[in-house]
Amino acid sequence: MDISSILQGGYQHPLSRSWQAQRQLTKEMLMYPIFITDDPDASDIIASLPNQRRWGINKLQGFLDPLIRKGLRSVILFGVPLKCVKDERGTPADDTEGPVISAIRLLRDLYPSLYIACDVCLCEYTSHGHCGVLRTDGTIETEPSVARIAEVALNYAKAGAHCVAPSDMMDGRIKAIKRALIDGGYGNRCTLMSYSAKFASGLYGPFRDAAGSAPSFGDRKCYQLPAAAKGLACRAIQRDVGEGADIIMVKPALPYLDIISHASRLAPDHPLACYQVSGEFAMVHAGANAGVYELKTMAFETVESMIRAGATLILTYFTPEFLDWLEL
Numbered sequence: 001m002d003i004s005s006i007l008q009g010g011y012q013h014p015l016s017r018s019w020q021a022q023r024q025l026t027k028e029m030l031m032y033p034i035f036i037t038d039d040p041d042a043s044d045i046i047a048s049l050p051n052q053r054r055w056g057i058n059k060l061q062g063f064l065d066p067l068i069r070k071g072l073r074s075v076i077l078f079g080v081p082l083k084c085v086k087d088e089r090g091t092p093a094d095d096t097e098g099p100v101i102s103a104i105r106l107l108r109d110l111y112p113s114l115y116i117a118c119d120v121c122l123c124e125y126t127s128h129g130h131c132g133v134l135r136t137d138g139t140i141e142t143e144p145s146v147a148r149i150a151e152v153a154l155n156y157a158k159a160g161a162h163c164v165a166p167s168d169m170m171d172g173r174i175k176a177i178k179r180a181l182i183d184g185g186y187g188n189r190c191t192l193m194s195y196s197a198k199f200a201s202g203l204y205g206p207f208r209d210a211a212g213s214a215p216s217f218g219d220r221k222c223y224q225l226p227a228a229a230k231g232l233a234c235r236a237i238q239r240d241v242g243e244g245a246d247i248i249m250v251k252p253a254l255p256y257l258d259i260i261s262h263a264s265r266l267a268p269d270h271p272l273a274c275y276q277v278s279g280e281f282a283m284v285h286a287g288a289n290a291g292v293y294e295l296k297t298m299a300f301e302t303v304e305s306m307i308r309a310g311a312t313l314i315l316t317y318f319t320p321e322f323l324d325w326l327e328l
């Protein structure tokens with residue numbers, strides 16, 4: 001055989017195989033999405049989202065203590081109000097006694113080294129279930145939406161969030177949130193992570209079950225990106241960099257690896273997050289349950305593909321499993 005034909009010499013040993021990765025998955029790269037509901041004693045199973053629960057504030061410590069011991073470094077909180085009165089502008093989003101703000105305070109108190117990010121959106125709190133404020137004809141009214149979202153983000157920062165992450169997709173919200181953080185005295189104390197390239201995906205179903213945030217009419221196609229829209233995704237990323245985003249995110253992850261790869265070239269000096277969303281997670285589980293592959297193998301393969309594409313931070317419901325698997 002010719003000298004230039006030989007590659008296997010470089011990866012015949014487990015250690016030399018590990019050297020073939022530009023970057024390896026580490027615990028620091030994982031951010032764990034957690035659902036917090038307004039029944040303080042809840043620990044509700046979510047049928048379509050394997051192993052995840054809606055947690056009440058009183059159950060958080062019992063749930064998180066073991067994960068912190070295993071090396072959990074960061075979480076992203078999603079509020080799931082089941083009892084509150086929802087309205088047109090999502091008033092309960094930043095209720096000072098609501099689940100998200102209560103959880104921020106509690107977690108800051110319990111775990112000084114835990115990095116706490118908060119998803120910022122209105123859909124969990126609006127009567128219509130859309131991510132912004134609507135006109136009477138049901139279309140999004142950008143200006144009041146952005147103003148309200150910036151107000152919520154600032155209130156999460158004031159409560160102690162290390163990071164606010166708007167997932168609403170309204171035009172101009174990154175600039176408005178950055179402005180609100182600066183004017184409120186949090187410009188240098190709170191990270192702004194933008195769901196920049198968030199696509200209108202079929203993979204959000206289990207999340208909407210978990211969060212009760214499906215729109216009551218219509219869909220989100222006028223504010224989330226069309227699946228085929230590479231150019232718009234590029235423009236959204238560049239806009240958000242220009243408006244002051246500290247971290248760029250692509251969501252979902254696996255069907256959008258090309259966008260992750262493109263984002264890493266468009267914003268090479270920013271951390272790049274990707275969100276392995278609820279439907280992707282459920283898909284990996286469903287395949288494993290059907291005997292198509294082994295869960296652990298496929299969980300690693302999906303996340304390694306995201307890292308290979310350029311992601312430096314991964315939001316995934318597999319975080320508890322990875323904390324175990326990375327131990328071995």
Ligand SMILES: NCc1[nH]cc(CCC(=O)O)c1CC(=O)O
Binds near residue numbers: 205220278
């Ligand atoms: N703004 C809502 C929001 N924030 C995060 C997700 C999806 C997360 C997941 O599927 O895991 C969604 C769903 C949506 O746009 O309907």
Ligand SMILES: [Zn+2]
Binds near residue numbers: 121123124167168
């Ligand atoms: Zn939303």
Ligand SMILES: [Zn+2]
Binds near residue numbers: 230231234262
């Ligand atoms: Zn481009």
